Structure formats: structure tokens, C-alpha cells
Amino acid sequence: MNRIHIQTAADPTAVGKITAEIFLSHVRAKPNAVLGLATGSTPLPLYAALVNAFRAGSVSFKAVRTVNLDEYVGLAPTHDQSYRYFMNENLFKRIDIDLANTHIPDGTAEDPEAACKAYEEKIAALGGIDIQLLGIGLNGHIGFNEPDDVFSKTTHVVRLTAMTRESNQRFFASLADVPTHAVTMGIGTIFAAKKLVLVVTGANKAEILKKTLYGEVDPRVPASILQFHPNVEVFADEAAARLL
Incomplete structure (x- = not known):
């Protein structure tokens, strides 16, 4: 078991700024x-700090x-709750990145299994992930890897738990509009990244952290x-870190 470096800051904005420095130094x-x-x-807040550094x-x-x-x-890339749309609006369109170099799992593929395999191949072709940003769900999920009997290995389609769907309902008109499935990197895919950065904010995340x-x-x-x-850093605000 490895020692995990934990750094705390006053609030989510402060956490975003110090986490951004890790990514900026890599770039x-x-x-x-x-x-x-x-x-x-x-x-x-992290993405806002990256945009500010670029500007x-x-x-x-x-x-x-x-x-x-x-x-x-099931959500098209143009849907305002798709993660492609989120990334374009909150980061990619606000910096000088080439959109052709931005990759997100295909949630609308006719053959989901083939799309998952292609995503793994894309990551490998890029040379692997240098630094992976992670958040954490109330039930401990990372990516959309939900609690299970085994750790998942590679990119796959997952059925979202009721807790996750209810947590994400605030972004949709109703619970019925929240997708029931997602494509996610597997735990093995995430674990293969050279460095992991876990960002956790809010008092409701204290117990799971x-x-x-x-x-x-x-x-x-x-x-x-x-x-x-072997290489994990955790950045948390004071509310999330209150039980550590």
C-alpha cells in the first residue's frame, strides 16, 4: 500500500487553483x-484556472x-448534458487546444463493445495517460465505475445505480431524463495512468473520502x-477533509 499525499485548501476555488498548477506544470x-x-x-474551478492561465x-x-x-x-455530443458538450463549453473552446486531439467515449455508437475497445486502443496509441483527474461519487465510484463484486479492467458500458442517477438528476429536467447507462474507463485503465489526481470538495463527500x-x-x-x-495526490477542501 502506498502513501497518498493529501493537500487541503479552504474552498473549491482554492482547490481548483492548486490542482491546476499540477496540470500546468505537466503541460x-x-x-x-x-x-x-x-x-x-x-x-x-480547476478548468477556470487553466483558462485563466491560457488567457x-x-x-x-x-x-x-x-x-x-x-x-x-444515448446522448448526442450536441446534447447540453453530454460530457462532450460539457468539455467543449467549460474548457476546450476557451483554450487553444486542437479539438481533434480531444477524446471522449462514444455514447452513441451502434456497437458499444467495439467502441469501448477502440477507446482503449486510442489511449494506448497516445502512449498512455500522463496524469488523470478524478472526482468521487457519494458511493465511491470513480468515472462511472459503480460498486461491484470485482474491480473492472477496461473501458465498458455500465448501468448507473439509483444513487448516481439521483445525484445527477439536478442537471436534467427530471429523473426519467437521466440516462440509465454510461461508457466509462475501467479501473484498470485509470490505474494505468502515470499519475492520479483526486479532487474532492464538499461536506457530503467527507465520509466517502x-x-x-x-x-x-x-x-x-x-x-x-x-x-x-504508486503516484496519487488528493486535493480536498476543508469541508471534505474534515474527517481525515
Whole structure:
């Protein structure tokens, strides 16, 4: 089991700024770095900080390649709740990245299994992920890897739990509109990244963060596998870190 470095900051904005420095240092050292990205409300302050750094002229993303953790099944890339739309609006369109170098799982593929295999092949062709951003769900999911009896290996289609769908309902008109399935990188895919950065904010994440870092490694708490990765940093606000 490896020692995980934990850094805390006052609030989500402060967490976003210090986390952004990790990603910026990677891009400055390796302009064509492969960044693993995530969606949801947690990374928004981080993305805002990356945009600010670009606008200040302190970094360029022209050669950067990105891969995202997951995507809903059944939502077109133009749907305002698809993760492609989220990434375009909150980051990609606001920096100088080449959209052809941004990769997100295909949630509308006619052959989902083939699309999952193709996504794994794309990541391998890029040379693997240099640094992967992660958030954590209330049930310990990372990406859309839900609690299970075993840790998943590669990119796959998953049925979303009731807890996850209810948590994401705030982004949709009703619970019925929340997709029932998603495509997600597997735990094995995530674990193969050279560095993992877990960002956790909010008092409601305090218990699951403690369980993730100090509880038993268990596929029923998917994020607990991070205890075995050799290069993990955790950034949390004071509310999320209150039980550590």
C-alpha cells in the first residue's frame, strides 16, 4: 500500500487553483502531454484556472492530447448534458487546444463493445495517460465505475445505480431524463495512468473520502483501489477533509 499525499485548501476555488498548477506544470514540461479529464461540478474551478492561465499567456495547449473518463449512453455530443458538450463549453473552446486531439467515449455508437475497445486502443496509441483527474461519487465510484463484486479492467458500458442517477438528476429536467447507462474507463485503465489526481470538495463527500483513503480496499468502494497506486495526490477542501 502506498502513501497518498493529501493537500487541503479552504474552498473549491482554492482547490481548483492548486490542482491546476499540477496540470500546468505537466503541460509546460511536456507540451504534448496526455491529460485524463473528468466532468461534473468538482473540476469546474480547476478548468477556470487553466483558462485563466491560457488567457494570461503562461501556457499553450496546442499540442496537448486529452482523454475523458466517461460519457452517457444515448446522448448526442450536441446534447447540453453530454460530457462532450460539457468539455467543449467549460474548457476546450476557451483554450487553444486542437479539438481533434480531444477524446471522449462514444455514447452513441451502434456497437458499444467495439467502441469501448477502440477507446482503449486510442489511449494506448497516445502512449498512455500522463496524469488523470478524478472526482468521487457519494458511493465511491470513480468515472462511472459503480460498486461491484470485482474491480473492472477496461473501458465498458455500465448501468448507473439509483444513487448516481439521483445525484445527477439536478442537471436534467427530471429523473426519467437521466440516462440509465454510461461508457466509462475501467479501473484498470485509470490505474494505468502515470499519475492520479483526486479532487474532492464538499461536506457530503467527507465520509466517502475517509473510507476511500483509510478503509479496506474493496470493489464495493471503487475509489479505494487508489491506495495501491504508486503516484496519487488528493486535493480536498476543508469541508471534505474534515474527517481525515
